[in-house]
Amino acid sequence: PRIRARPTYPHLPTDAKTERSTVSDAGGAIGCSKYYEAYGQKGITGGLMAVWCTHSICLGFHVIPKGEGQNDVFSALFTHWKRPPKYVIYDFACALAPYCMVREPEFFGDTVFLIDEFHGAGHTRCSPACFINNYRDVNSDLKLINSSAAECGNAGLHRIRKSLSYLTQEHAIAFGYAFLAIWNRTRERKAEEKAERATNRSKKRGPEDTVGAHAAKKAKSSDGQD
Structure with missing residues (x-):
């Protein structure tokens, strides 16, 4: 939601004009072409x-x-x-x-x-x-x-x-809003599915599997030293 209005800056003479990054191949005021x-x-x-x-x-x-x-x-x-x-x-x-x-x-x-x-x-x-x-x-x-x-x-x-x-401007805004709402929800669902798959893989392994693997490696290392 909008929480404040954009101020005007009367001491900046170009503030009310449309400013783009630069307008000439010489680099403009900011040195960027x-x-x-x-x-x-x-x-x-x-x-x-x-x-x-x-x-x-x-x-x-x-x-x-x-x-x-x-x-x-x-x-x-x-x-x-x-x-x-x-x-x-x-x-x-x-x-x-x-x-x-x-x-x-x-x-x-x-x-x-x-x-x-x-x-x-x-x-x-x-x-x-x-x-x-x-x-x-x-x-x-x-x-x-x-x-x-x-x-x-x-x-x-x-x-x-x-x-x-x-489209007219009014219809274009509504169409763009609907498209982006669907886009966002699709991205969110993919992220949720990815997180769920990662959680399931972690549960399948389980902490005991990790401990068992470390114990097996340690036992094997001890056998080699003997």
Whole structure:
């Protein structure tokens, strides 16, 4: 649920405008040319922006009227999270981090913004501090995170892309909501089944089997020493 409104920032003259990662092949204001190379030439605008957990379960989505920008992610996090996530993994984290910190430095003060492994190769002008791979060697938490979880979820959304293009906005939102609700439940059931299989395997082995195996190994070792 929405817990706060997005503020306006009158001292930031570009705040009310649609901001994308960059608009020119020269790298733009943030020194990153990935937006132009990957999206600008294709003329892609609008669509759905979804927020995913590391298990590719959708936490929420909204309709993008013109084109995806930093404000879409910033507004989603600031208006719907009581406290922001510890890590935000996003293909344009290089632009999102300064965008968020300029507007709400206290709220995002403990958040680390990282570019996922899949999209990292396209950011040739960005600082090494933006890439998740540079943190994994020293951060055990990030080693366990599937940085491509959002990419997996977005690939699922591509299944309904054609259908959405023929719907009105109201119907497209309802259709997208229904699709993501089914998607989430399917992912949850698969996770539950996987956990159940793991539990059953553990029960079949039993603690006595483990103890017996250790005892057999110990006896065999003693026989060898004699």
